[in-house]
Amino acid sequence: MDNQAFYEALEEEAKDINIEDLMNEMLNSFNQEKGQAPTPTDELKVRKMVLARKYIEKEINRLMMLRDAVKADWDQKIAKKKEEIEGLNGLIEHFIKVTNKGKKLSLDVATISLKRTGPRTVVQDEEKARDFLKEHNQLEKYLKKPELNTTLLQNAYRNDFKEMVSKEAERRIIIEEKSKGPLSQKRKKEIELEVESEWADSFFSKLPDFMKYMPEKKTLSITMK
Secondary structure, rough: OOOHHHHHHHHHHOOOOOOHHHHHHHHHHHHHOOOOOOOHHHHHHHHHHHHHHHHHHHHHHHHHHHOOHHHHHHHHHHHHHHHHHHHHHHHHHHHHHHOOOOOOEEOEEEEEEEEOOEEEEOOOOOOHHHHHHHHHHOHHEEOOOOOOOHHHHHHHHHHHHHHHHHHHHHHHHHHHHHHHHOOOOOHHHHHHHHHHHHHHHHHHHHOOOOOOEEEEEEEEEEOOO
């Protein structure tokens, strides 16, 4: 079967999926006894949800083209489709986080994982940021023309944090290698993430009041094959 025929077959499969029934089935799985391991049936349900999600995305694109002609009527349908994707995303994310204990799930149609966003900062009061930088003779460094480059300012705090984390991680790696020998890249990354997790709250608690701390979070990531 060539690729075109394969994708057409997947699309036909997706068309036959009843979204509401599938979501109810998954909710029933979540409501079963806690701590049970993911089953092949659960993974098949997630596979169906991924297919349904992809088909709905195609439907959204088709409906958006029609919207130009009959905008008012189609806006409601598009919103419904987007709600369905959000519902599917929520269930898939819950499955990955809770049932699959945060582990990546590889299916024939997609690879599903939790995309990590590390700690970061957000400028929440630009005027106070300007005053602060002006007081420290650094305003020109972070100015766009004519706006303040809040991204550069945010990254400056994040980069300072990453530099501290890197130095401490390197120190811990040296200590561990003295007793265990050379460490794998995976273990070195684990140590770096451990330091980041331990130090983030303390470092970012000292931000000026125009900055807002955004703790680490994980969001659903679906890569279609």
